[in-house]
Amino acid sequence: MSWKKMMLDGDAGGGPALKGTVAVDPPNITKASTENVDVSVSGLLTTHKVYVQCQSDLENGLVCISAYCPTNGTLRFRISNWSSAAIDGAQRTWAYQAYT
Known part of the structure; x- marks a missing residue:
């Protein structure tokens, strides 16, 4: 199943397994580098496919x-x-959806 179909129709289970919003506060990131920012999401599993969207401009x-x-x-x-x-x-607040 394509990601587009998942986002429009949901997965085989009829929609996202989890969805919600979380606060994400990036650290000071030096030029031309990458940092990980971890947040807790109850029920999220390593087997989920996750899609996120920032709710305001970065x-x-x-x-x-x-x-x-x-x-x-x-x-x-x-x-x-x-x-x-x-x-x-x-x-900023980010929205997430997690699919099985």
Whole structure:
């Protein structure tokens, strides 16, 4: 099943296994580098496919390059700074959906 179909129709179970929002506060990320930001999400499993969306604009230069569950109960955001200066991103609300 394609990710587009999953997002539009849900997975075989009829929709996301989990969904909600979390606060994400990136650390100061030096130029041209990447940091992991971990948040707790109850019920999230390493077998889930996770989709995330920031609910407001990130600072210019910051990009979320992936989101996944490295250990049960942890949602990891990999945030890169593609600019030529360090950026300390503000805390923002992110939405997530996790599919089985």
